Amino acid sequence: xxxxxxxxxxxxxxxxxxxxxxxxxxxxxxxxxxxxxxxxxxxxxxxxxxxxxxxxxxxxxxxxxxxxxxxxxxxxxxxxxxxxxxxxxxxxxxxxxxxxxxxxxxxxxxxxxxxxxxxxxxxxxxxxxxxxxxxxxxxxxxxxxxxxx
Ligand SMILES: [Cu+2]
Numbered sequence: 085x086x087x088x089x090x091x092x093x094x095x096x097x098x099x100x101x102x103x104x105x106x107x108x109x110x111x112x113x114x115x116x117x118x119x120x121x122x123x124x125x126x127x128x129x130x131x132x133x134x135x136x137x138x139x140x141x142x143x144x145x146x147x148x149x150x151x152x153x154x155x156x157x158x159x160x161x162x163x164x165x166x167x168x169x170x171x172x173x174x175x176x177x178x179x180x181x182x183x184x185x186x187x188x189x190x191x192x193x194x195x196x197x198x199x200x201x202x203x204x205x206x207x208x209x210x211x212x213x214x215x216x217x218x219x220x221x222x223x224x225x226x227x228x229x230x231x232x233x
Pocket of ligand 1: 217
């Protein structure tokens, strides 16, 4: 009887440990940028970030866009170095994250690994997709211990 009792206690302890440890270790959300609109001209991604956030470390952003063809403009993903370049859509020092062909199929997945502001923009047409097309947003992932369940 006592053995069964301590086994039960062990099972309870194991379940509690799983409940506490597993979500923290493995939980990461995956966001399709723009949802149904995907990564495209004219969608307000700044509003999208406000609606979807906060974002946490190890969450991923999936950029989906068609390859360029006769009817579809090319899109891409660049990361700006700082807020000033982001605000002015100045691509001179920007880093290419995903080229025009990389948004097809299941899209391009970017995992948020660093706790810093990420300045994402579309780099096409010399920054016009960023300025006129609103294809820009900032994400600053929080530490996952700040996540509330
Ligand atoms: Cu674009």
